[in-house]
Amino acid sequence: MSVGTAVADGRVMAGRYLRHVVRAPEELVIYFALPIMFVLVFGYVFGSGMAVPGGGHYREFLIPGVFVMTMFYGIGATGTGIAVDLDRGVVDRFRSMPMARSALITGRMAADQVRALLEISALVVTGLLVGWRWHLGVPKLLAALALLLLLRLALSCVGVALGMAAKNPDTVATIVFPLAFPLSAISNVFVAPELMPGWLGVVSEWNPISATTTAVRELCGNPGIGADSWPAEHALLLAVVWPVALIVIVGPIAVRRYQRLGV
Amino acid sequence: MTSTIVAEGLHQRYRGGAVALDGFDLNVPEGIVHGLLGPNGAGKTTAVRVLATLLGFGTGRAEVAGADVRRDPASVRERIALTGQYAAVDDLLSGRQNLVLFGRLHRMRAREAGRRADELLERFDLTGAAGRSAKTYSGGMRRRLDLAASLIRRPRVLFLDEPTTGLDPRSRNQVWQAVRGLVAEGTTVLLTTQYLEEADQLAGRISVMDAGRVVAEGTPDELKSALGADRLEVVIREAGRLGDAAAVVGRVARSEPDVDPDLRRLRVPVTDRVGALTAVLHELQAAGITVADIGVHRPTLDEAFLHLTGRVEVTA
Numbered sequence: 210m211s212v213g214t215a216v217a218d219g220r221v222m223a224g225r226y227l228r229h230v231v232r233a234p235e236e237l238v239i240y241f242a243l244p245i246m247f248v249l250v251f252g253y254v255f256g257s258g259m260a261v262p263g264g265g266h267y268r269e270f271l272i273p274g275v276f277v278m279t280m281f282y283g284i285g286a287t288g289t290g291i292a293v294d295l296d297r298g299v300v301d302r303f304r305s306m307p308m309a310r311s312a313l314i315t316g317r318m319a320a321d322q323v324r325a326l327l328e329i330s331a332l333v334v335t336g337l338l339v340g341w342r343w344h345l346g347v348p349k350l351l352a353a354l355a356l357l358l359l360l361r362l363a364l365s366c367v368g369v370a371l372g373m374a375a376k377n378p379d380t381v382a383t384i385v386f387p388l389a390f391p392l393s394a395i396s397n398v399f400v401a402p403e404l405m406p407g408w409l410g411v412v413s414e415w416n417p418i419s420a421t422t423t424a425v426r427e428l429c430g431n432p433g434i435g436a437d438s439w440p441a442e443h444a445l446l447l448a449v450v451w452p453v454a455l456i457v458i459v460g461p462i463a464v465r466r467y468q469r470l471g472v
Numbered sequence: 473m474t475s476t477i478v479a480e481g482l483h484q485r486y487r488g489g490a491v492a493l494d495g496f497d498l499n500v501p502e503g504i505v506h507g508l509l510g511p512n513g514a515g516k517t518t519a520v521r522v523l524a525t526l527l528g529f530g531t532g533r534a535e536v537a538g539a540d541v542r543r544d545p546a547s548v549r550e551r552i553a554l555t556g557q558y559a560a561v562d563d564l565l566s567g568r569q570n571l572v573l574f575g576r577l578h579r580m581r582a583r584e585a586g587r588r589a590d591e592l593l594e595r596f597d598l599t600g601a602a603g604r605s606a607k608t609y610s611g612g613m614r615r616r617l618d619l620a621a622s623l624i625r626r627p628r629v630l631f632l633d634e635p636t637t638g639l640d641p642r643s644r645n646q647v648w649q650a651v652r653g654l655v656a657e658g659t660t661v662l663l664t665t666q667y668l669e670e671a672d673q674l675a676g677r678i679s680v681m682d683a684g685r686v687v688a689e690g691t692p693d694e695l696k697s698a699l700g701a702d703r704l705e706v707v708i709r710e711a712g713r714l715g716d717a718a719a720v721v722g723r724v725a726r727s728e729p730d731v732d733p734d735l736r737r738l739r740v741p742v743t744d745r746v747g748a749l750t751a752v753l754h755e756l757q758a759a760g761i762t763v764a765d766i767g768v769h770r771p772t773l774d775e776a777f778l779h780l781t782g783r784v785e786v787t788a
Contacts, residue, residue: 214579221576229564232605293563302560302621305524307549308577 215309222316226290227323237324240286241331244279248272248332251399252339262401265432272332272341273353273425274398277418279328280361282389287321287368288381295376295470304470314463318365325361329354344430353428356448360421363452366459373466397422401433414440417455420447475535476502476629476660477523482532484518484684492518493529494684500662500677505655507675508664509777515684516664517557520631523662524554537628537660553622554631559614560621563607567598567617570606574621585624592620597646612643619650630654632663636670648674668777680780688780695780696771703769704742704752709762711736720755724748742768 230237248271251259256267294300294313303313343350375381393399395409396418402410413419423444426434440447477500484493492515500506508516521527523536525545534540539547554560561570568589575585593599596616601609606617615635622630632651636644651674655661665671671678672692680688680695688695704725708717714731721729721738725748729740742748745768756763 217579218577221573225562225565225573228569232564232566297563298556298558298560299562300560301526301556302554302574303577304526305549305552305554306574306577307546312577 215311215315218309218312219315219319222312223319223323224316226317226320229290230320230324236286237327240279240282240324240328243282244275244328244332245335247275247278248335248339251275255399259400260404261433262403263432263434266340268336268339269341269431270401270426270433271399272336272339273429273431274393274396274422275336276329276332276357276425277360277396277422278393278398279332280325280357280364280421281393281418282385283321283325283328283361284364284368284371285382285385285389286324287317287365288371288375288385289378290317291369291372292375292378292381295372296378300470310467311464314369314467317369318362321361321365321368322358325358329357341431342429345428349428349430353425356421356424356428356445359449359452360417363455363459366456366463370459370463370466373463373470392416393418397433402438414438417447417451420444420451424448474502475499476537477506477662478533478535479519479523480533482519482522482534483530484522484527485530491684493522493532496532496681496685498679498686500660502660503655503658504676505651505661505663505674507671507678508662508681509666509668509671509678510664510681511666514681516681517633518684519681520554520633520662520664524552524631525549526554551628552631553625553627553629554633555615555618555622555635556633557637559606559618561606561614561617564605566603566605567609567613568593568602570617571621571624575624578625580624588624592623596620596650610643612639612646615639615643616646616650619647623650623654626654626657627659630659630661632661634664634666636665636667644670680777682780695777702742702745703771704740704748705765705767705769706738706752706756706763707765708736708738708756709764713761714738716759717756717761720759720761721752724751724755736764 252268252271256271259267261267261270300313304310371384372381375384395413396416397413398418402413402419405413420440423434423441426432427444434441434444477498479496479498482493482496486492496515496519498519508519510516518527522529523534523541525541525548529542534542536548537551539551541548562573565573571589571592572582572585575588576582580588593602596619598613598616598620601613606614609617619635636647639647651661651663663671663674675692677689677691678695679686704721706717706721708714711733714733714736718729718731718738721740725740725742727740729738731738749766749768753763753766
């Protein structure tokens with residue numbers, strides 16, 4: 210099977226997943242509503258009591274974290290989408306057809322990138338409305354968005370592997386959501402790690418979510434980049450290394466899971 | 473006649489270690505419907521999934537449409553289509569979008585895929601529902617859409633895994649009609665079913681499966697006669713004359729009849745259906761015995777099936 214046909218099949222499959230968004234927009238609404246709700250709840254309800262180390266406006270601090278958290282919750286969408294396919298048997302049809310077997314995975318990941326762009330755009334607008342700004346010019350803003358998309362790509366891999374392992378959309382939901390909230394809470398998304406108890410602060414600083422969050426803050430000139438710890442000082446590096454490591458580790462697992470469906 | 477589906481000594485275990493296929497053999501010539509009949513858990517679906525390249529297998533050899541299943545699954549996939557027990561369609565997409573998607577994955581251009589989708593929607597009576605999500609379809613419509621998806625490129629071999637399970641009679645007839653049409657165009661069909669009537673209706677040959685292997689094979693008629701001869705059944709009016717009737721029937725059929733006193737019924741195997749029937753009727757009337765009912769019965773495929781798989785002792 211040539212690379213050309215694999216790309217063509219992946220594109221058809223990406224089109225399929227995007228058509229799902231058009232035909233069942235309620236799912237996307239949930240994925241839009243959740244981060245916007247976080248902006249409002251943390252930005253206005255809890256935010257009045259939140260301090261940003263080194264000063265600065267809390268909502269400027271918050272928005273980059275919500276960008277990252279939104280990417281993170283995407284694992285749920287990816288995992289559910291894959292599990293639904295496996296559950297309904299439509300994957301059996303794909304597997305009995307002379308198409309590239311990679312297309313299901315590459316198509317899903319490509320569609321996730323498009324979804325991520327939509328979600329980010331909605332959040333940029335929300336952020337601007339509540340007082341968030343990028344202060345260091347458009348090229349650095351684009352670099353920040355590229356880091357977000359890279360993170361989403363890695364999390365797509367995780368979602369695909371999870372969906373393949375769970376094979377059932379409900380199982381995916383029961384795995385992802387109880388994990389997603391503590392993982393985003395024990396990071397620098399809502400609260401600066403230096404305000405947490407010692408060990409929790411360390412976990413929070415090394416959390417992959419924190420790396421991208423700090424990097425986005427840095428690239429947008431937002432406050433709260435943090436103390437002089439190693440992960441905080443090398444956030445840009447970590448924001449690239451973490452996702453690439455995830456792709457290298459989880460990507461093959463996802464592919465192998467898919468190949469082993471019939472064994 | 474060339475063989476389109478060949479399986480020799482296939483062995484396959486479930487993940488837990490239980491044996492799913494235990495020396496499964498099959499030889500299906502081109503252009504017929506071959507029925508794979510058996511109770512739940514006999515291994516029918518496993519056999520189909522192995523032949524359709526969805527499932528690996530342990531030992532043995534399999535060839536479908538001229539390609540080796542293990543060594544060249546890609547060529548097998550070029551030549552087959554599969555319609556499973558559960559409609560393998562995309563629930564969120566509309567019926568038409570489903571068919572266009574599968575057409576595109578068959579490397580059709582967008583326009584060609586659209587045209588083919590419209591043809592198939594028309595043929596399967598789905599044009600009116602073409603724009604609706606597949607999840608809003610009834611069971612019969614989904615199955616028809618699933619079958620249509622299998623026919624986007626006319627396959628050389630079509631695997632139908634219990635295609636009418638849970639369908640209403642009208643949808644079932646539509647599926648049967650479509651299958652007959654395909655075979656007329658030269659497609660070979662391997663049909664698994666638990667419904668003996670379905671196998672009887674569609675299949676030119678039947679393999680009966682039990683515990684992962686084929687336990688009997690033949691035409692539906694051969695399988696029925698494998699059970700034994702036709703049976704003559706007589707019910708008489710007066711219970712008091714059962715003994716006399718048994719003597720008459722025994723003499724004509726040259727075999728001791730089974731007597732059921734409660735039903736006042738006598739049963740005896742016969743070889744000459746019409747001759748035996750007229751002779752028994754004549755002799756009983758001559759002996760002054762009133763006949764309430766008389767007939768010759770061929771064993772049903774159900775009986776043949778139960779007999780072959782040994783699930784129930786059939787006493788005939």
